[in-house]
Amino acid sequence: MTVYTNTPYDRLTVGMEAEATRLCVxxxxxxxxxxxxxxxxxxxPKEDGDLDxxxxxxxxxxxxxxxxxxxxxxxxxxxxxxxxxQALRFxxxxxxxxxxxxKVRLTALGDGREATFDTWIEAEDGTRLAEGxxxxxxxxxxxxFKARDxxxxxxxxxxxxxxxxAEAEHLDPIPTAVVAPESADSLxxxxxxxxxxxxxxxxxxxxxKIANAAIEAGVSIEGLELIDEPDHARAAARAVxxxxxGRAQAVMxxxxxxxxxxxxxxxxxxxxxxxxxxSHVFVMDVPGVxxxxxxxxxxxxxxxxxxxxxxxVQNAIDLGRALGIEQPKVxxxxxxxxxxxxIPSTLDAAVLSKMAERGQIKGGIVDGPLAMDNAVDLEAAAxxxxxxxxxxxxxxxxxxxxxxxxxxxxxxxFVAHAEAGGIVIGASVPVILxxxxxxxxxxxxxxxxAALYAARRPMP
Numbered sequence: 001m002t003v004y005t006n007t008p009y010d011r012l013t014v015g016m017e018a019e020a021t022r023l024c025v026x027x028x029x030x031x032x033x034x035x036x037x038x039x040x041x042x043x044x045p046k047e048d049g050d051l052d053x054x055x056x057x058x059x060x061x062x063x064x065x066x067x068x069x070x071x072x073x074x075x076x077x078x079x080x081x082x083x084x085x086q087a088l089r090f091x092x093x094x095x096x097x098x099x100x101x102x103k104v105r106l107t108a109l110g111d112g113r114e115a116t117f118d119t120w121i122e123a124e125d126g127t128r129l130a131e132g133x134x135x136x137x138x139x140x141x142x143x144x145f146k147a148r149d150x151x152x153x154x155x156x157x158x159x160x161x162x163x164x165x166a167e168a169e170h171l172d173p174i175p176t177a178v179v180a181p182e183s184a185d186s187l188x189x190x191x192x193x194x195x196x197x198x199x200x201x202x203x204x205x206x207x208x209k210i211a212n213a214a215i216e217a218g219v220s221i222e223g224l225e226l227i228d229e230p231d232h233a234r235a236a237a238r239a240v241x242x243x244x245x246g247r248a249q250a251v252m253x254x255x256x257x258x259x260x261x262x263x264x265x266x267x268x269x270x271x272x273x274x275x276x277x278x279s280h281v282f283v284m285d286v287p288g289v290x291x292x293x294x295x296x297x298x299x300x301x302x303x304x305x306x307x308x309x310x311x312x313v314q315n316a317i318d319l320g321r322a323l324g325i326e327q328p329k330v331x332x333x334x335x336x337x338x339x340x341x342x343i344p345s346t347l348d349a350a351v352l353s354k355m356a357e358r359g360q361i362k363g364g365i366v367d368g369p370l371a372m373d374n375a376v377d378l379e380a381a382a383x384x385x386x387x388x389x390x391x392x393x394x395x396x397x398x399x400x401x402x403x404x405x406x407x408x409x410x411x412x413x414f415v416a417h418a419e420a421g422g423i424v425i426g427a428s429v430p431v432i433l434x435x436x437x438x439x440x441x442x443x444x445x446x447x448x449x450a451a452l453y454a455a456r457r458p459m460p
Contacts, residue, residue: 004145006078009113009138012106018076019103022067024059026096027155032063045096057096064094064130067102068119072136076104077115080139084114088132092123099124113138158285158419160292161445164323165196168448171455173200174249177239179261180232181254182209184217189434190252191219193447202248204239206230232256236264240272243429250450252432265427277311278426280433281319282409283449286418294320294396298405299433300424306348310361313352315425316396317364322456323449331375331394332368337384339369345400365389421445423453430454
């Protein structure tokens with residue numbers, strides 16, 4: 001914990017100096033925009049504020065001024081200081097990625113504990129970006145301040161999804177049969193994936209409803225193949241047939257019931273079955289977590305038995321590897337981290353761990369049972385005395401049943417502000433399940449996940 005020590009007025013002497021160096025990062029600009037209300041796009045990292053075709057990410061001049069306030073309030077005179085005035089001339093600009101130093105020099109002392117400082121900001125090469133004068137009321141008494149009551153900040157930038165989308169954009173777009181994209185949101189998601197070169201949609205559904213959805217969404221479907229099939233069950237069957245014909249490499253849910261789509265996918269004759277059970281994997285970008293978090297199964301298998309859980313775990317490992325996790329760490333969750341006969345999910349977790357040790361589950365490290373806290377938090381794992389390659393650092397969270405998995409995914413989304421995309425694994429091609437609640441980033445991420453899995457899926 002940082003301790004800030006002040007210099008009270010009676011110990012100040014003219015000529016005293018202090019400084020602080022700061023790397024300007026994109027998150028600083030977002031935090032300043034929210035704190036100040038200054039939404040000038042010149043200062044927002046991903047926006048093109050001057051319409052020259054590229055983002056600027058220029059640090060607001062007032063952000064530079066705030067660095068001087070930081071030196072005066074934290075270093076010299078330090079805690080207990082109050083501003084009377086600040087005059088500044090801005091001579092240059094800083095951008096995200098630049099290192100700047102704020103400096104102050106005491107030039108005069110006056111009545112009423114008044115202290116006058118020369119103030120300036122320097123770039124890394126010493127060039128002055130701002131200069132001026134500050135007058136403050138210096139603290140009367142000595143003080144050491146521990147910043148224990150200042151909460152941390154989590155900026156909701158989803159860098160992991162940005163990486164996945166960028167990687168997938170370099171691949172050839174995968175032909176994707178989109179079933180019944182007959183609402184504005186479902187059609188817009190497919191078109192968005194198309195615009196980002198992640199998928200090439202083949203629209204299968206009511207031509208009239210799809211045309212109306214395009215008008216409502218304000219998107220153009222010119223150039224896309226459209227197969228007119230108003231009946232949802234027959235549309236799902238046609239999408240599956242497109243896969244068998246080699247014309248589609250993925251299937252995407254539009255505005256129809258999930259059961260209707262999956263019924264065509266898992267059909268014994270003419271479906272997309274493989275030797276594994278289907279399972280859904282949420283791929284989640286959680287602010288403050290330095291890696292992707294995969295949650296399974298939260299959408300298909302209601303109360304999976306042990307045999308089904310084997311497939312759920314293997315499906316998730318295969319997806320994790322396709323997304324760039326070399327050896328995914330799988331935490332099999334339960335309410336407790338000890339094997340307890342009265343809690344069947346702990347027995348399943350222990351068996352799954354042993355099966356992975358014996359090579360019956362391949363490509364990842366599996367451990368369980370683990371409770372949620374010690375699966376994702378190293379300190380919690382250490383407190384419980386758990387020694388494991390997975391505990392505290394799990395990439396994949398395997399829920400004991402659909403209810404638990406759904407709760408975990410929604411809590412991460414709506415409480416921890418995670419973005420969630422995901423696909424169904426276990427069929428011969430990935431199946432993208434979209435939700436009306438998904439925003440553009442989540443829809444793009446789901447398309448990117450499907451494209452990366454289709455290109456990189458491990459061979460059995």
